[in-house]
Amino acid sequence: MTAGIDLGMPATQAIRSDEDVVRVRQLVRTTAVAAKLSLVDQTKLVTAASELARNTLIYGGGGAAEVTTIDDGLRRGIRIVFTDQGPGIPDLDLALTDGYTTGGGLGLGLSGARRLVDDFDIRTGVGEGTRVTVTKWSR
């Protein structure tokens, strides 16, 4: 689970349309640049956010992303929490398998996003919505 204290107010972006996915990407990129993440880490985090935001939109029926800059005393990081009130994921292991999709995509979004970040936490239950928390630390 993510450690570290919050620095400043979290920025929240609602996810209701494709344009909002782009807005989440821009918000994450701006925050990552301000937190001085390297270009590679910025790109990885932005890509992970893009995948998770799109999942929130397509499978969760919309929701929100909350972006916070955090500090654990040694390094800075960005934490993003994606929440939706959708149907939830019945089989999490299956959903995290490369190439598995119920949509029509490549089936790499969720599993790929997990590999792109440092900490990855997912809470879900059928009918309870899904909450994904990811953190990327500066090196």
Add this chain to the structure above:
Amino acid sequence: MALDAESRSRLSRLLTEHAERLTERWTGLVVASLRGRLSQAELARQVRELHRSMIDALAGGLTDLADEHGGELRAVLSELSRGRARQGFSATETAISVFAIKDALLELIEQDRDAATLRDFLALSALIDQMGLFTFESYVRTRESLIADQAEQLLELSTPVVKLWEGVVAVPLVGTLDSARAQVVMERLLQTLVDTGSPYAIIDITGVPAVDTQVAQHILKTVVAARLMGADCIISGIRPQIAQTIVALGIEFGDIATKASLADALRHVLRLTGVETTSRRARREA
């Protein structure tokens, strides 16, 4: 404040009696607010039209701008706001054209301090406020449709297919590659392949800030479609951070050739087609 029959007839008399002075003063105020960006003759025509349809609407039994007697007046107002929005005037500048009648009218009735006149003025003022709000709404609607048009034009603009060499076309992608743009890109590329009979296509993603699974899937589909038409595709513009992200995501481009830069991709294609490329300086030294 609803208009009753009596005040309607008084108001319409007031507007008719002083028609000349009123429209002249009204036009003057509008001209001043727009600082000469529309001709006086044009503004005078608009003001006269608005003035006439206000009188007509009042004579027709108007109690509220939204009712059936206000149809003509609403049409004139939305025509006015459409024109202003398209000519690039601000919302305030548009609304002032309507609100200016209040000042003109107030100057007219100032010497007349009778209570009935004041009541009439207040009733008319409420109607003018409605007209102003309606103008504002039409203005915003026109602006929104302008923005939608521009978004569509941008979609077309931002996806050129260029011929790089005999038999080599390139698509430089810039910005976000969503489904709508991916569709446009694919159609353009496939059509250009047919039109030019090119056996090679280069898709350059230097200008795409993040390659996620959706972008990758759109690119892969475009490549497969081009292959079905007998053309070979090369993806260029894979920067280090993009390469690392693609690996972490687990996206596989299979046997599709990928290059770091557009120049590398072009050199690769030229070599495949048997064109010799040599550096002039190297030849001189040799």
